[in-house]
Amino acid sequence: MRNKRTVRIGDRVIGGNEPVLIQSMTNTDTADVDATVSQILSLEEAGCEIIRVAAYDVRSACAIEGIKERIHIPLVADVHFDADIAIAAIEHGADKVRINPGNIGSEANVRRVADAAKMHHVPIRVGANSGSLDSKYQGMDMADALYESALGNIRMLENAGFHDIVVALKSSDVRESIRAYRKMDASFDYPLHVGVTEAGDFEQSIVKSSIGIGGLLADDIGDTIRVSVTGDPILEIKAAKDILRFSGVRSFGPEIISCPTCARTEIDLIGLTGKVKELVKDIDRDIRIAVMGCIVNGPGEARNADIGIAGGKGEGLIFKKGIPVIKVREEELFDTFREYLKEYLSE
Numbered sequence: 001m002r003n004k005r006t007v008r009i010g011d012r013v014i015g016g017n018e019p020v021l022i023q024s025m026t027n028t029d030t031a032d033v034d035a036t037v038s039q040i041l042s043l044e045e046a047g048c049e050i051i052r053v054a055a056y057d058v059r060s061a062c063a064i065e066g067i068k069e070r071i072h073i074p075l076v077a078d079v080h081f082d083a084d085i086a087i088a089a090i091e092h093g094a095d096k097v098r099i100n101p102g103n104i105g106s107e108a109n110v111r112r113v114a115d116a117a118k119m120h121h122v123p124i125r126v127g128a129n130s131g132s133l134d135s136k137y138q139g140m141d142m143a144d145a146l147y148e149s150a151l152g153n154i155r156m157l158e159n160a161g162f163h164d165i166v167v168a169l170k171s172s173d174v175r176e177s178i179r180a181y182r183k184m185d186a187s188f189d190y191p192l193h194v195g196v197t198e199a200g201d202f203e204q205s206i207v208k209s210s211i212g213i214g215g216l217l218a219d220d221i222g223d224t225i226r227v228s229v230t231g232d233p234i235l236e237i238k239a240a241k242d243i244l245r246f247s248g249v250r251s252f253g254p255e256i257i258s259c260p261t262c263a264r265t266e267i268d269l270i271g272l273t274g275k276v277k278e279l280v281k282d283i284d285r286d287i288r289i290a291v292m293g294c295i296v297n298g299p300g301e302a303r304n305a306d307i308g309i310a311g312g313k314g315e316g317l318i319f320k321k322g323i324p325v326i327k328v329r330e331e332e333l334f335d336t337f338r339e340y341l342k343e344y345l346s347e
Ligand code: SF4
Pocket: 259, 260, 261, 262, 263, 264, 265, 292, 293, 294, 295, 297, 298, 301
């Protein structure tokens, strides 16, 4: 259910009926302000909407102030073990802090961070990570252990009178993650940051994240997402956009529906799909475009598409919403499609 309480992170709001936002994390040294700003600006351009940086000591926490002056999206400080670092990050402009109350020390330390966060109107993300669970959860079902651990963290903040909370339950196991998030979603109205952690390189992560994040989004669970990739974080953004788009929760411009080709295909469908993809890459409008291999099945199978092409023997068909519009020779197919697309976009 997505009737979560709303939480403000800088100039963005998550939860409620707000869009699910894309988050990523820098892998530069946070204390190196120039390098970190440069990476964040590239991520912004790619579509990143919230950025997390590791604040690993007081100096890197203080660097947040200089970073914030030069970026345009909310910044989350990721802090472990030390309440003073979390407080420094908050005082130097972090829009949200991610802490693990279980490793930040005493309840008094948690209260100090909560008080600083409250004073600066900064939310706190808490949660469990399968890699750093307390030994008391040993032997427990992992999804239950993640839930219980996060629950303990939530209670610590609530006891400090703090409710501006975002929760994450990260496991590198897809099924464990899904079960843990479902349980948390059913129990609390705190917004959820969703992801499969340590998901591996791009190829592996895209599959694990699509199943894990996509499966949760299909159930309307998740308010921010991160696709974790071992590699350039820019890759995370494209994957995150596609997961949001194909889960049906956000749209990001044109979507191309193309058939896998089969023995009925009598045109160069792969080449044609590439040309259409290139043609629409800068169009900033939600539109479904079909590129199908045959006239027999193409228009019908792609009737959801706003406009499409179906190939034939030496010829092709342009169709709109499954209805044929014009049949032309294969050589003229792409140019004709371009004209009809232009007309469709100007309607
Ligand atoms: S649309 Fe036609 S060519 Fe493409 S896979 Fe289906 S039957 Fe084959």
